[in-house]
Amino acid sequence: MTEKPLLIGRLAKLAGVKPDTIRFYERIGLLLKPSRTASGYRVYAEATLRRVRFIRKAQALGFSLDEVQRILSLHGCGSETCRSVLAIAEGTLAETESKLQELERFRDSLSRNLARWKRAPKRKTTLAEFCTLIESASG
Amino acid sequence: MTEKPLLIGRLAKLAGVKPDTIRFYERIGLLLKPSRTASGYRVYAEATLRRVRFIRKAQALGFSLDEVQRILSLHGCGSETCRSVLAIAEGTLAETESKLQELERFRDSLSRNLARWKRAPKRKTTLAEFCTLIESASG
DNA sequence: CTTGACCTTGGACATGGCTCCAAGGTGTAG
DNA sequence: CTACACCTTGGAGCCATGTCCAAGGTCAAG
Numbered sequence: 001m002t003e004k005p006l007l008i009g010r011l012a013k014l015a016g017v018k019p020d021t022i023r024f025y026e027r028i029g030l031l032l033k034p035s036r037t038a039s040g041y042r043v044y045a046e047a048t049l050r051r052v053r054f055i056r057k058a059q060a061l062g063f064s065l066d067e068v069q070r071i072l073s074l075h076g077c078g079s080e081t082c083r084s085v086l087a088i089a090e091g092t093l094a095e096t097e098s099k100l101q102e103l104e105r106f107r108d109s110l111s112r113n114l115a116r117w118k119r120a121p122k123r124k125t126t127l128a129e130f131c132t133l134i135e136s137a138s139g
Numbered sequence: 140m141t142e143k144p145l146l147i148g149r150l151a152k153l154a155g156v157k158p159d160t161i162r163f164y165e166r167i168g169l170l171l172k173p174s175r176t177a178s179g180y181r182v183y184a185e186a187t188l189r190r191v192r193f194i195r196k197a198q199a200l201g202f203s204l205d206e207v208q209r210i211l212s213l214h215g216c217g218s219e220t221c222r223s224v225l226a227i228a229e230g231t232l233a234e235t236e237s238k239l240q241e242l243e244r245f246r247d248s249l250s251r252n253l254a255r256w257k258r259a260p261k262r263k264t265t266l267a268e269f270c271t272l273i274e275s276a277s278g
Numbered sequence: 279c280t281t282g283a284c285c286t287t288g289g290a291c292a293t294g295g296c297t298c299c300a301a302g303g304t305g306t307a308g
Numbered sequence: 309c310t311a312c313a314c315c316t317t318g319g320a321g322c323c324a325t326g327t328c329c330a331a332g333g334t335c336a337a338g
Contacts, residue, residue, distance in 0.1 A: 009314065019315085020297055028295090039304055041315055061242055062201045065295070089253050096246045099200075103242065106200055107235045114228050148284065158285085159327055167325090178334055180285055204325070285334065292327075297320100304315065 005043040015052040022052065030055060030069055062099060067092075144182040154191040161191065169194060169208055201238060206231075 012019045022042075025031040031051065034042045051072070058068045071092060151158045161181075164170045170190065173181045190211070197207045210231060 007315075018297075021295090023317095024296060037304095037315095039315080041304080057241075057245075059295095061238075061245055089249060089256075093246065093249050093253060096242060096249065100239065100242050100246060102196075103200055103235060103239050106196075107232065107239060110228060110232050110235065114232060117228075146285075157327075160325085162287095163326060176285095176334090178285080180334080198325095279338105281336105281338090283335090283337105286332080288330100290327100290329080292325100294324085295322100297322075299320080300318100302316080305313090307311090307313105308309100 005037065005041075006046070006049070008042050008044070011044045011049060011052070014049055015056065017052065017056065025052070025055065025065075028065065028069075030065060030072070061096075063092075144176065144180075145185070145188070147181045147183070150183045150188055150191070153188050154195065156191065156195065164191070164194065164204075167204065167208075169204060169211070200235075 008019045008022055012022050015022075022031065026033060031048060034044050034048065037043055054072075055065070055068050058071065059065070063071070071089075147158045147161055151161050154161075161170065165172060170187060173183050173187065176182055193211075194204070194207050197210065198204070202210070210228075
């Protein structure tokens with residue numbers, strides 16, 4: 001008895017997106033064209049679910065679909081490709097690090113200011129202090 | 140002798156954006172309507188430069204213009220507003236923390252895998268391992 | 279007074295990333 | 309056999325975030 005096939009609707013639901021989104025990803029080449037049933041329904045492998053989830057996660061982390069595509073476009077793996085895997089991974093790592101640092105600085109000044117406001121909830125200067133936060137985060 | 144006025148072109152250049160972007164921000168209410176010269180040129184205060192820089196920084200950190208607007212929309216500061224400053228700031232902080240954590244997890248698994256690949260540059264399993272990275276980052 | 283760099287406006291266009299729609303085929307439960 | 313939920317396609321529409329354009333006004337330098 002064969003498993004019941006993973007069709008687009010179930011895939012979408014499992015991945016937390018809409019079927020249209022899956023088709024859209026296929027159109028732009030982010031997902032490979034899946035096999036089809038005799039009647040033309042798309043049938044997906046488990047791996048596709050992981051892939052879609054990864055795409056969404058990467059997006060949430062601030063990567064564009066283009067960047068995700070670069071990261072994921074690693075088919076066939078000669079030593080040439082291995083080098084490029086490493087290059088892409090290293091580039092991604094560097095980007096990630098720098099995003100991380102900025103985000104940390106922002107969080108720190110935000111949380112410092114928040115603590116200060118809570119200790120001394122002055123009515124009058126809050127706006128000015130918020131501006132200070134803004135500036136400090138923008139430094 | 141009055142300072143020479145900060146017009147849109149100079150503001151834009153100083154902030155690293157185009158004049159059109161400044162006008163766009165004004166249209167959507169992200170910047171207040173500036174004063175004008177007799178002939179209708181927009182004249183900006185220094186503070187606007189800081190504000191634009193903040194907007195860009197916040198965007199780079201992954202906040203949408205809508206979110207930036209919520210953060211910045213704090214005019215008038217009665218105690219009511221103070222509470223909302225705190226609420227917004229706390230919300231922003233929470234969002235930032237969670238972004239930060241995801242990004243950290245991603246960076247960590249990326250860098251672990253990178254190190255592993257470098258130590259043992261096998262030809263055959265790289266793609267599979269990359270998939271593993273993907274999955275681990277997606278967990 | 280001319281030239282050239284700047285400014286104004288309203289509106290069109292672009293890109294990324296979906297999201298929806300209409301018209302129709304498929305498949306299964308009752 | 310009928311209902312109903314699901315699938316197909318191509319194409320249109322939508323939101324965010326700009327970006328460009330044309331026609332015209334302003335202003336300082338030469």
